[in-house]
Amino acid sequence: MRWYEWLVVVVLIIFGSLTSYYKAFKEINRPVYVVDLTKLVDEKFTKQSVKDVYNQKITPEEYLEQRKKYLDKLQKILNDFDRPVFIKQAVVGGDVIDITDQVKKYLQ
Structure with a gap:
């Protein structure tokens, strides 16, 4: 050559x-997308939900079915973002965008 x-x-x-x-x-x-799952899941399924099961207002199966539907809907919303979404408590640091409020709007 x-x-x-x-x-x-x-x-x-x-x-x-x-x-x-x-x-x-x-x-x-x-930047990394982060979501605070404690705000999303704990606000929806509070102690009142557990008390309702304990007081037999709803059956445990109904409670688990409601929770499963909610978590499936949440998973679908998080999968629709253009990049991976991480749990806020698991991200050590760096450039992050908190999308918790945006996900709350989609869930309603």
Whole structure:
């Protein structure tokens, strides 16, 4: 191979590497979505719900079915976001966006 052919190969390698680095750097530096599950689940299923089961106003099966439907709906909403959603209490730090209030609106 001649010197200019080697030059074309080196330029293509450098261009490809820089393009990959730029795309990866752009993706890595996006803020992370976090949601506070204690606010979403605990507000919906409070001590009153457990008291209703204890006082036999609703059966345990009905309570579990209500909770399962709610959690399935919550899971579907969280899956519809364009990137992964993490639990707020599990994220150590960094650039985060709290979407708890937005998810509450979708649940209603």
